[in-house]
Amino acid sequence: MRRTSACVSSLAIHIILLASSIPFTLSQPSFQWKDGKSDLVDQICKKTPFFDLCSSILHSNPLSPKTDLKGVALLMVNNILANASDTLSYIEGQIKQTSDRQLEQALAFCAESYIPVVKYILPQAADAISQSRFGFASYCISDAVKEVSTCDKKFSSFSQSPLGDRNDIVQKLVDVASSIIKLLLKG
Numbered sequence: 001m002r003r004t005s006a007c008v009s010s011l012a013i014h015i016i017l018l019a020s021s022i023p024f025t026l027s028q029p030s031f032q033w034k035d036g037k038s039d040l041v042d043q044i045c046k047k048t049p050f051f052d053l054c055s056s057i058l059h060s061n062p063l064s065p066k067t068d069l070k071g072v073a074l075l076m077v078n079n080i081l082a083n084a085s086d087t088l089s090y091i092e093g094q095i096k097q098t099s100d101r102q103l104e105q106a107l108a109f110c111a112e113s114y115i116p117v118v119k120y121i122l123p124q125a126a127d128a129i130s131q132s133r134f135g136f137a138s139y140c141i142s143d144a145v146k147e148v149s150t151c152d153k154k155f156s157s158f159s160q161s162p163l164g165d166r167n168d169i170v171q172k173l174v175d176v177a178s179s180i181i182k183l184l185l186k187g
Contacts, residue, residue, distance in 0.1 A: 044072055048179040050172050057173075073137070073184055074129045076177040080144070081122040083173060087166045088114040094162060103158070110151035110163060117144045125177075134184040141181060145174040 041064060045054035057079055058064045064075055091114060095107045125140035148170050155161035 040069075041072065044069065044180060044183065045176075047183060048176040050176050053172055054176045057176075069180070069184055070129060070132070073134075073177065073180045074126055076173065076180055077122060077126045077129060077137070077141070080170060080173045080177055081118065081126070083166075083170050084114060084117050084122060084144070084148075087163065087170060088118050090166060091163065103162070106154040106158070107162070109154050113147040113151040117147050121147070129181070129184075134181055138178065138181045138185065141174055141178050145171055145178075148174070 041058040042055060045051045045058065048054045054076070058072060058075065061075060061079075064072070088111060091107050091111045095104055095111065098104050098107065121140050121144045125137045125144070128134070128137035128140060148167050151163065152161065152167045152171075155163065161167070
């Protein structure tokens with residue numbers, strides 16, 4: 001039986017806390033840039049571990065906000081969701097095509113890792129960002145990278161992972177999003 005995602009489980013805790021009238025809110029941080037002439041996206045991306053990846057994604061998106069750090073974080077999480085959804089579809093296709101039982105089992109395990117990421121974890125992270133609950137968003141993002149890493153480890157006995165590049169890009173995107181969310185947490 002598959003374990004329940006910590007992010008999903010923690011949602012229940014947050015609901016209980018809210019129902020108990022325990023105050024649990026964060027205010028929207030004001031993010032001030034030192035250089036008013038530089039592009040906001042570039043300033044944000046310079047604070048992430050993968051500047052080129054961050055910059056290319058945000059600059060190529062017509063919806064990329066130019067003044068709102070929260071909007072940039074949301075856009076990045078949605079990009080991770082799109083990549084993770086594409087990876088899940090790829091995994092499902094590979095499962096249907098393989099005749100190698102060991103590979104099929106590893107791919108099925110990865111599908112089980114990606115399903116909660118796509119259906120629950122990343123949508124919850126996006127909702128949390130929209131509601132300015134950046135700590136919970138950060139927690140969900142961390143949970144997503146754990147699932148992807150767990151999938152990646154399933155291929156350690158293979159000469160090459162059929163998901164290596166896909167898992168790598170998702171992990172890099174998560175690292176970028178995590179850095180942006182940390183900027184929101186710092187306020």
